[in-house]
Amino acid sequence: MESHDLFIFKHVAVLRSISKTAEKLGYVQPNISQRIKNLEEELGVRLFKRNNRGVTLTRDGEILLDYANRILQLMDEAKIKINPDKWQERLVIGATQTISALKVPRILSSFLSVHHQINVKVRTDTTSMLLEQVVYGEIDGAFVTEPFDYSELKTVYTIPEKVSLISPKNHPDKMEYEQTLLVNSNPNCIYRKTLIHLSKKNSCNHLRIIEFDSLEAILQSVSDGLGVSLVPSDVAKLQKYQNEYKISELPEPVQIDFVIKNKNQQPKGLNSFIKFLLEEKY
Incomplete structure (x- = not known):
């Protein structure tokens, strides 16, 4: 099992489409299909269920995705530790459009004034899509204003928004x-x-x-x-x-929750961000 196969597998899981993964990564579609087939043959299980709209993870696929996220996270941490000049800590957060308008930029401005070495990306989407992206490991956390019923997620900080x-x-x-x-x-x-x-x-x-x-x-x-x-x-x-x-x-006020995946080990960039939120008390 190669790390790049896990990287491709994760993209297919998140995008729920082999064709979209090929387009995003710049590969031909048969190459993506073959990588997934190789993984399934090596593990002896089906990782995806095919349907007319794309693919969805099987139960075994969900287990592998959890391990893939952890393995890829550890690889990123190793790169940063060995050569911090080349590889930066990263933080990818999501927010709805309304929250992204002012609240998130103000928080990030203060955060990056202290943690300028962290490479931050912000993605804007609906709450339902953001929560799925947190579950699948595509983003580290999300600011949302709606309740959720994902057992894999937890709220680590709440902001009262006037x-x-x-x-x-x-x-x-x-x-x-x-x-x-x-x-x-x-x-x-x-x-x-x-x-x-x-x-x-x-x-x-x-x-x-x-x-x-x-x-x-x-x-x-x-x-x-x-x-x-x-x-x-x-x-x-x-x-x-x-x-x-x-x-x-x-x-x-309206309640804004910062939601992350409920797991033991979090990326360093995310840990720094959570600590910052708790200390600054936005």
């Missing part, structure tokens, strides 16, 4: 929650769910909802008088938009 209702400056003289609601297209978005809940709580049974895929589009639409939205207070108070709409901060 949120504000933003509404057009010249909105009609009626309850703000009766405006058109401008929300993220992800139905599980905590800001979307909270705004809809508040609207229904205030006897707004006939809601008009417009969905957007970007936070910038929501902010601009509120500024243009299209409707109201709920966003982190830090985002609402951005100087660019501060005089473009009304801001009403809610008394109850």
Whole structure:
């Protein structure tokens, strides 16, 4: 069993596709298929179940993925230990688009001022996709705002995020929650769910909802008088938009959890980041 075979196997497991793995790694598809076949023959088990949409791990494949993550992590640590000038400690974290707007950059700015030797990457996606990426070892941890039921994951730090209702400056003289609601297209978005809940709580049974895929589009639409939205207070108070709409901060914050895989040994970069969060108390 070669380390590069495990590297390829991990990519197929995460991407759930041999063709996507070949495209990402720059290989021809038969080469990827042969590497997986060699692994299965060597181990004497099937690692993937094939279907029309790609591949999914078998139970044996899930076991191998856990070991592959550990082996590849140890190899990275060995490279860093032997030649730190060439190989840097790495940290790959994920966050939803709204959290990525301000919260994550501010945290990373402070973190890297102390740990400048760590190579950091940030990936933005939906909570469900981020949680899967943590499970599969594609990212080290993720900032999320939704509950999860993965036994393999655990929350190591929680941030209370103040949120504000933003509404057009010249909105009609009626309850703000009766405006058109401008929300993220992800139905599980905590800001979307909270705004809809508040609207229904205030006897707004006939809601008009417009969905957007970007936070910038929501902010601009509120500024243009299209409707109201709920966003982190830090985002609402951005100087660019501060005089473009009304801001009403809610008394109850939203909970942001930093989630990692529940295992005994974590990468050094991740351990440094967790320690930083606990000490700085964001």
